[in-house]
Amino acid sequence: MRIVVDAMGSDDNPEPDVAGAVMAAREFGETIILVGDQAQIEAELAKHDTAGLSLEIVAASQAVTMRDKPSEVIKSKPNSSIHVGLRLVKDRKANAFVSAGNTGAVLAVAMLRQVGLGRIPGVKRPGMGVIFPIKERPFLIDNGANADCKPEYLLQFGLMGSLYMECMLDIAKPRVGLISNGEEEGKGTTLIKEAGPLLAASGLNYIGNIEPKEFLNGAVHVAVTDGFSGNLLMKTAEAIARYMSETIREEIQANPVTAVGGLLAKPAFGRVRRQLDPHEVGGAPLLGVNGVVIIGHGRSNAFAVKQAVGQARLAVEKNIVKAIAAGIKQ
Amino acid sequence: MRIVVDAMGSDDNPEPDVAGAVMAAREFGETIILVGDQAQIEAELAKHDTAGLSLEIVAASQAVTMRDKPSEVIKSKPNSSIHVGLRLVKDRKANAFVSAGNTGAVLAVAMLRQVGLGRIPGVKRPGMGVIFPIKERPFLIDNGANADCKPEYLLQFGLMGSLYMECMLDIAKPRVGLISNGEEEGKGTTLIKEAGPLLAASGLNYIGNIEPKEFLNGAVHVAVTDGFSGNLLMKTAEAIARYMSETIREEIQANPVTAVGGLLAKPAFGRVRRQLDPHEVGGAPLLGVNGVVIIGHGRSNAFAVKQAVGQARLAVEKNIVKAIAAGIKQ
Numbered sequence: 001m002r003i004v005v006d007a008m009g010s011d012d013n014p015e016p017d018v019a020g021a022v023m024a025a026r027e028f029g030e031t032i033i034l035v036g037d038q039a040q041i042e043a044e045l046a047k048h049d050t051a052g053l054s055l056e057i058v059a060a061s062q063a064v065t066m067r068d069k070p071s072e073v074i075k076s077k078p079n080s081s082i083h084v085g086l087r088l089v090k091d092r093k094a095n096a097f098v099s100a101g102n103t104g105a106v107l108a109v110a111m112l113r114q115v116g117l118g119r120i121p122g123v124k125r126p127g128m129g130v131i132f133p134i135k136e137r138p139f140l141i142d143n144g145a146n147a148d149c150k151p152e153y154l155l156q157f158g159l160m161g162s163l164y165m166e167c168m169l170d171i172a173k174p175r176v177g178l179i180s181n182g183e184e185e186g187k188g189t190t191l192i193k194e195a196g197p198l199l200a201a202s203g204l205n206y207i208g209n210i211e212p213k214e215f216l217n218g219a220v221h222v223a224v225t226d227g228f229s230g231n232l233l234m235k236t237a238e239a240i241a242r243y244m245s246e247t248i249r250e251e252i253q254a255n256p257v258t259a260v261g262g263l264l265a266k267p268a269f270g271r272v273r274r275q276l277d278p279h280e281v282g283g284a285p286l287l288g289v290n291g292v293v294i295i296g297h298g299r300s301n302a303f304a305v306k307q308a309v310g311q312a313r314l315a316v317e318k319n320i321v322k323a324i325a326a327g328i329k330q
Numbered sequence: 331m332r333i334v335v336d337a338m339g340s341d342d343n344p345e346p347d348v349a350g351a352v353m354a355a356r357e358f359g360e361t362i363i364l365v366g367d368q369a370q371i372e373a374e375l376a377k378h379d380t381a382g383l384s385l386e387i388v389a390a391s392q393a394v395t396m397r398d399k400p401s402e403v404i405k406s407k408p409n410s411s412i413h414v415g416l417r418l419v420k421d422r423k424a425n426a427f428v429s430a431g432n433t434g435a436v437l438a439v440a441m442l443r444q445v446g447l448g449r450i451p452g453v454k455r456p457g458m459g460v461i462f463p464i465k466e467r468p469f470l471i472d473n474g475a476n477a478d479c480k481p482e483y484l485l486q487f488g489l490m491g492s493l494y495m496e497c498m499l500d501i502a503k504p505r506v507g508l509i510s511n512g513e514e515e516g517k518g519t520t521l522i523k524e525a526g527p528l529l530a531a532s533g534l535n536y537i538g539n540i541e542p543k544e545f546l547n548g549a550v551h552v553a554v555t556d557g558f559s560g561n562l563l564m565k566t567a568e569a570i571a572r573y574m575s576e577t578i579r580e581e582i583q584a585n586p587v588t589a590v591g592g593l594l595a596k597p598a599f600g601r602v603r604r605q606l607d608p609h610e611v612g613g614a615p616l617l618g619v620n621g622v623v624i625i626g627h628g629r630s631n632a633f634a635v636k637q638a639v640g641q642a643r644l645a646v647e648k649n650i651v652k653a654i655a656a657g658i659k660q
Contacts, residue, residue, distance in 0.1 A: 147517075181558055212565045212570075216573050228511055228559070229562055238543075239545070239546050240567045241574060243464065243546050244574050247605060248599065257594050258594060258598040261595030262591065264587055264594065265588045265592045266591070267585070267587075268582040271581045272574065272581050
């Protein structure tokens with residue numbers, strides 16, 4: 001298997017991206033193709049022991065920054081590592097593309113049929129999904145690819161999310177819920193009220209509207225939402241988790257007795273922090289494009305990049321693209 | 331001052347509602363009018379020492395449950411405690427209405443001109459706001475009253491929220507932000523992209539788009555959002571805070587050393603829990619209706635009901651209704 005890693009992806013690129021690629025090549029024994037500035041990649045690779053690993057470099061003369069506007073990147077940076085990397089997959093020279101770079105740009109380029117992968121026939125809008133880093137590991141889709149949605153998009157997000165959980169994690173008939181502002185039918189925006197009946201009639205294992213607490217307590221395997229709400233849910237969860245950690249630390253240190261207690265309890269806090277660490281899970285699959293694309297967090301470290309490659313590898317192995325194509329066709 | 335408390339409001343009504351009313355009458359020295367089932371209210375009042383307190387009962391023969399549909403309540407329960415209580419304010423027999431009951435029903439009845447209070451002239455949609463129970467105490471509006479919004483509603487939410495923070499907390503020129511899925515201008519749904527320029531041109535101290543982390547770190551005093559997103563943000567925050575508390579407790583108890591640490595650190599956890607307790611803040615003001623209405627959480631205890639009455643009292647004292655009427659007129 002040949003997996004492309006965008007060397008110019010993460011906020012601190014190319015260091016974590018290259019280090020993660022090396023880790024992945026070693027752990028999975030697959031060929032990793034690093035795409036980006038050749039000199040920089042070589043300099044990073046020189047820091048690692050790569051003996052016996054299958055690592056290749058494909059040069060890309062441009063790099064997309066987090067500040068670049070996706071709509072402009074398409075035209076202004078035709079030789080970016082995102083373009084070059086996705087083209088390798090399109091031309092069947094690689095099986096999957098992994099990037100911790102500008103999400104919007106990866107999305108925009110991947111969507112284009114001529115340049116990127118295009119959509120799987122029948123897919124209205126690719127959706128970005130993410131496995132939430134909590135105990136129950138629910139899948140949230142769409143997680144930010146499509147701010148404005150139509151009911152049919154949400155139906156397809158449910159379908160693609162369900163197939164992903166079935167394919168990747170061997171969950172039979174994943175439970176699917178629709179994020180709303182109340183569990184009762186008829187709650188929600190017009191979008192939600194129209195998407196509910198479509199999901200109910202879809203043949204999916206649809207349980208109806210759910211609220212954030214049901215998303216966290218394992219009521220569903222797949223939570224369907226528009227990209228704006230999905231992004232809001234994820235970012236609120238991250239922000240509150242950080243806020244609570246900081247507040248607990250401050251309160252513990254405010255008093256010598258609680259400070260000693262905090263010191264003794266430290267390993268427990270570490271375990272909680274790791275549990276909520278998005279790096280543990282890897283990246284967000286872009287479902288509905290005609291190829292395997294995994295988008296990592298901009299703050300990805302080497303471990304996170306390696307995990308994203310592992311996720312891409314499994315998606316190729318399980319042939320998620322074929323499964324979605326078959327599911328959408330029905 | 332005369333403040334109405336819906337005795338049939340909270341999930342455990344009338345016990346916390348009546349107990350909170352007694353606490354409020356004692357603490358604030360104002361007249362509290364309990365509306366609801368006369369016999370039940372009398373039975374609850376008998377449990378308290380009410381000597382010297384100004385407490386009145388106004389009978390209402392119907393009660394709205396949390397399961398009642400707001401649209402149906404308007405017609406099917408014309409003598410509910412919500413109807414009767416709001417009519418007292420409308421008829422100037424009371425200054426404010428406090429309920430921990432069915433939010434949608436309070437909203438629906440309050441909105442009606444003939445039965446409830448109607449809107450302040452010029453207000454397109456009343457917005458429900460809430461002071462978030464974190465250190466910086468930001469105000470989130472709309473918090474669930476309007477799932478589907480138009481850009482002009484968001485503009486007015488910003489205006490009303492700003493006036494609320496100015497009036498109630500003496501904050502000069504409150505900083506106002508618009509919740510979106512990115513700080514950059516042009517991020518968000520069509521609704522957000524259209525509301526941004528309206529807020530920017532409004533004369534408010536508008537700082538642009540914010541993400542949940544900016545909402546938590548004190549970047550704004552007022553965060554503007556549609557009711558669906560506001561509700562999602564609030565419920566995600568509550569759910570994640572609960573999830574983290576439980577996970578930390580489990581992890582601490584999983585090992586004897588960390589368990590001792592947890593015991594020593596317990597007071598610190600208590601302080602964090604109180605900090606995130608919505609009961610500390612009180613209720614959600616319904617801004618834009620022609621009168622003071624405070625809606626409490628269904629899970630309100632007596633203390634929360636008392637706090638909501640305190641909030642209503644301050645809103646009457648500061649004449650928030652007049653301030654909004656003047657602000658909207660401009």
